[in-house]
Amino acid sequence: MTHRTWSLPLLLLSCFTGVAGVMGCSEEGEGSHASPPPSVALSAERLRDFAWGEVAMDANEQFAVIAEAVPGFGGLYMDQGQAVVFLTDPNTVEKAKVMLEPVLARMLAWGRDPAVPFEMPEFRFEQGRYDWNELYRWYETIGDVFSVPGVVLRDIDETKNRIRIGVSTEEARRQVEKYVTTAGLPVEACVIENVEPVRFTSDTLRDRWWPPVAGLQVSTPRMAHSGCTLGWNANHFVLGRGFLTASHCTDTQGGTEGTTFYQSQGWLPFDFVGTEAHDAPYYTGADCPSGRRCRRSDVAFVRYDTTRTTGRLGKMAMPLARCQLPQTSCGLDIIQNTTFLYQVANSTLPSALLAGIDVDRMGRTTGQMHGPLTYTCIDTDVAGDNFHLKCQYVIATRAAGGDSGGPVFVRHGTTSNVDAVGITWGATDELAYFSLLWDGENEMGGSGAISLQ
Numbered sequence: 001m002t003h004r005t006w007s008l009p010l011l012l013l014s015c016f017t018g019v020a021g022v023m024g025c026s027e028e029g030e031g032s033h034a035s036p037p038p039s040v041a042l043s044a045e046r047l048r049d050f051a052w053g054e055v056a057m058d059a060n061e062q063f064a065v066i067a068e069a070v071p072g073f074g075g076l077y078m079d080q081g082q083a084v085v086f087l088t089d090p091n092t093v094e095k096a097k098v099m100l101e102p103v104l105a106r107m108l109a110w111g112r113d114p115a116v117p118f119e120m121p122e123f124r125f126e127q128g129r130y131d132w133n134e135l136y137r138w139y140e141t142i143g144d145v146f147s148v149p150g151v152v153l154r155d156i157d158e159t160k161n162r163i164r165i166g167v168s169t170e171e172a173r174r175q176v177e178k179y180v181t182t183a184g185l186p187v188e189a190c191v192i193e194n195v196e197p198v199r200f201t202s203d204t205l206r207d208r209w210w211p212p213v214a215g216l217q218v219s220t221p222r223m224a225h226s227g228c229t230l231g232w233n234a235n236h237f238v239l240g241r242g243f244l245t246a247s248h249c250t251d252t253q254g255g256t257e258g259t260t261f262y263q264s265q266g267w268l269p270f271d272f273v274g275t276e277a278h279d280a281p282y283y284t285g286a287d288c289p290s291g292r293r294c295r296r297s298d299v300a301f302v303r304y305d306t307t308r309t310t311g312r313l314g315k316m317a318m319p320l321a322r323c324q325l326p327q328t329s330c331g332l333d334i335i336q337n338t339t340f341l342y343q344v345a346n347s348t349l350p351s352a353l354l355a356g357i358d359v360d361r362m363g364r365t366t367g368q369m370h371g372p373l374t375y376t377c378i379d380t381d382v383a384g385d386n387f388h389l390k391c392q393y394v395i396a397t398r399a400a401g402g403d404s405g406g407p408v409f410v411r412h413g414t415t416s417n418v419d420a421v422g423i424t425w426g427a428t429d430e431l432a433y434f435s436l437l438w439d440g441e442n443e444m445g446g447s448g449a450i451s452l453q
Contacts, residue, residue, distance in 0.1 A: 063136075071131075074088060084125075149175075199382070199383045213312045228403075232344070249404055254293070323369055350377070423435050
């Protein structure tokens with residue numbers, strides 16, 4: 001199981017720990033609330049001073065912090081430039097706005113062109129039925145919903161103020177309805193949707209470019225006529241220089257067995273780039289659903305053969321085109337000039353990832369595609385095996401075979417600077433799934449284990 005590292009300001013550490021305690025599993029029914037201790041209640045001043053975008057916590061955890069300071073808070077997301085907030089009590093709108101404005105400003109600071117003046121988005125408050133504490137408690141209660149055959153994902157959907165459960169069959173839908181009722185959740189608090197099972201994306205190749213930068217193709221002898229994408233060049237504090245790609249692109253998914261990687265359609269000696277050096281094993285038990293093998297990321301680290309190359313740290317290919325839906329792929333031509341490359345400015349933490357913001361992903365099959373961040377921190381099974389990935393993120397864009405391992409990032413306006421966000425690993429129709437870079441780093445030794453610059 002991944003052990004997570006925290007870097008909260010000392011002043012707030014006891015407060016956040018209290019929040020985590022409140023959010024555990026509960027047998028209380030609808031409408032019941034655990035009374036948080038006084039230390040949990042965050043004042044407006046403390047909420048304003050919280051280092052949003054810098055503290056290591058996922059989307060569910062950050063909203064739990066907000067919910068302790070904004071009574072009745074039921075979710076926050078971006079919709080066509082507006083900040084949409086669910087509140088259970090419309091009489092608290094003015095107070096909520098005052099408290100959320102500095103929070104939103106910090107969240108949206110990541111990926112913003114510093115040369116462009118910041119304008120606070122307009123708030124749109126909508127009637128919410130459930131506060132985040134209720135949703136979080138119910139979300140934890142149904143952690144074993146994946147025991148129902150055909151369940152694909154579990155999520156707290158901040159855009160609907162509901163628990164979201166994805167199923168692949170009508171029989172699964174019927175069984176989940178029974179499961180939810182037995183677990184004590186109100187049926188109306190859950191949205192049960194038909195979704196396509198998520199599949200890994202790795203089955204094509206493209207041309208070679210040397211020395212490697214993020215976004216280009218890589219392959220292994222096992223792949224033969226298929227391949228993946230080089231995610232981010234990185235320095236590991238123990239293993240040295242290498243790059244990140246998807247774990248399922250290695251010969252054995254989960255566990256380090258020394259897969260060799262090349263940058264060609266095959267395994268010619270002059271195209272050899274490196275050897276798999278770290279790929280966290282899957283775990284069972286604890287918070288892992290029964291019958292599953294779990295991780296928080298599908299990320300592996302490949303150490304460069306330094307006699308051949310060390311890649312280009314902090315650099316990513318810059319395609320000539322950037323596309324979004326309804327286009328299903330983009331041009332693959334890139335500017336082969338070291339003057340025109342994307343530059344990594346920061347590594348974005350999950351607390352800066354708000355549903356509705358624009359996020360890019362790059363792959364050696366579909367090029368550079370972008371779209372709104374649709375779902376945050378969902379737990380999902382992977383089609384065709386018993387792999388289960390926790391707290392994954394989803395972009396409303398396309399990904400295809402060969403895009404696995406590709407970098408996910410947020411652009412700084414029209415500049416060449418980007419914030420590194422994650423690694424692409426899967427897709428369904430018009431949705432691209434990725435693991436957080438932060439979770440991949442934690443599985444490689446904890447916060448600070450890797451550097452992209």
